[in-house]
Amino acid sequence: MVVVHHLNNSRSQRVLWALEELGVPYEVKQYQRDLKTNLAPASLKKIHPLGKSPVITDGDITVAESGAIIEYLAQTYGEGNFIPETKTEAHRQYLYWLHFAEGTMMQQLLLKLILEKAVQRSKPFFVKYIAKAIMKKVMAGYVGPNITANLALIEHHLTDNEWFAGDQLSGADIQMSFPLEAWAARKTVDQDYPKIIAYVKRFQARAGYQKALKSGGTYDYA
Structure with missing residues (x-):
């Protein structure tokens, strides 16, 4: 099961959209920004050392950076429909x-x-x-x-x-x-x-x- 470590008002929203378009079941673990600093909570560092969102876990695999996440999801679950044919x-x-x-x-x-x-x-x-x-x-x-x-x-x-x-x-x-x-x-x-x-x-x-x-x-x- 893909788990999206989702920070409110952040780039991880597009990861949720990607999962919906791909039809991949997922779980959302919510994190809230600090009201004063607007930064992600320290608890995210338990998932990835930088403590930033987006980041996903898929079993024992952890992927950070939205571009890398999109690539991973497309290659793993896209069945050739989310990435155009190479050399085109x-x-x-x-x-x-x-x-x-x-x-x-x-x-x-x-x-x-x-x-x-x-x-x-x-x-x-x-x-x-x-x-x-x-x-x-x-x-x-x-x-x-x-x-x-x-x-x-x-x-x-x-x-x-x-x-x-x-x-x-x-x-x-x-x-x-x-x-x-x-x-x-x-x-x-x-x-x-x-x-x-x-x-x-x-x-x-x-x-x-x-x-x-x-x-x-x-x-x-x-």
């Missing part, structure tokens, strides 16, 4: 977007979030003023342009493709779901990316996704 363009796209999600897109979104929180917590006023000035320069010169370029690339890809790797849902879509939801859930989301917004609404409407929400509990990005 669909498989190349699958690998690209599977790694793009965390390796490229989430990095920039996290930088933006960290900068915003740093400004919010800055005291006294003159420190906040300096922090805002620094954030504005970093956003204008680096983070902002990178996020815009990433979104433009995704929008272009989704213009010609229903899913990220071919004409069927794959592990790449599961992996890309979290950064796109994190972006789309912001009130300031740019409406210049209708294909991305439509894509997020489309996968969120899937029966497997909805079942995963019921299993996982609170998830603010849905």
